[in-house]
Amino acid sequence: MTTLDDRPRTALVVIDVQNGVMANAYDRDRVIANIATLVDKARTTGTPVLWVQHSAADLPRDSTPWQYVPELPHRPEEPVVHKRYGDSFEDTDLEATLAAHSIGHLIVAGAQTDACIRSTLHGAITRGYDTTLVSDAHTTEDLTAYGAPTPDKVIAHTNLYWQHHSAPGRTAGTKKTAEVTFNPTP
Template sequence: MASHIVDAMTTLPQRPNSALLVIDVQNGVVAPDAPHREAVIANINTLVGRARTADVPVVWIQHQDEELTAGTESWEFVPDLKRLDTEPLIAKSYRDSFDDTDLESVLAERGVGRLVVTGAQSDFCVRSTLHGALARGYDATLVADAHTTVDLTAYGAPAPEQVITSTNLYWSSQHAPGRQGGTLNTTEVTF
């Protein structure tokens, strides 16, 4: 089940395996006008297929709060992505997918020390989870063409395309003692 994502150096002993995280690709999170929406979803589907073929865990993260109420259409994953009942589903209420969830125990049970991260939103839950993973000892690779965000320019944020580019640039050289970040495109990810 181990994958060769990058020259990984996870600090988690006895956890040589990789997992694919699909973060918040929900109807109420991934707007119809999100940059490269269809390509991002297609790339995530490609990665999910590769992970399944390689017997690599696919872990689905689903946000819920007062705007994304569990059981509503906006809370559901986009119709183009299909989670298998056997794949872990992590319900979260904070941006970092590790905070107040059982993600850590799910990954530990599967011997996972390396994460391949996809999803939405680039500047919120994706970035927070990447940092949370690195801080907890994981290697964390962001798939550069498999995440997106929404337009928050009305609130002073950069344009969505700039957010995606900035997130990729920022994470491309991210590392910590004994841990590695980095980015790859979908075509470069192997499990």
């Protein structure tokens, strides 16, 4: 039900599952395994997989921390969007990539829940995309030292509010990895 014209397709968007981001991530191995399952499901049906990769002072481009985790191998034909801000749309070619593939629905997984995941979810829905968060395929690190809730609570709260989020002409929501299906792409 996207508000974008001629955008009938769905894509899996994997955000920032990089060595440096995932080093201290909550429930890291389970989340990565769920994302790997999603990637396999998408590839099997011909659904586009888009990789988002963050760079910053602690994630310098081409460094080991900047690289995607080895458990998630990228295929050369799968687009990689390079970003420097939380919202994967800001100052990137994500919108152009999605438009080129006629994508109007995003299935979102990755890290960090309280930063790049939330920013991208809101960025997508305000730009007209239907947006589904995979509730057991995103994570964050423990930021309680800075006053944040524990990671499990950050994840649960994000799932709660995105499950009930809405906007005119667009859908939001959550699904678990096992519930996500991709329709075969012609």
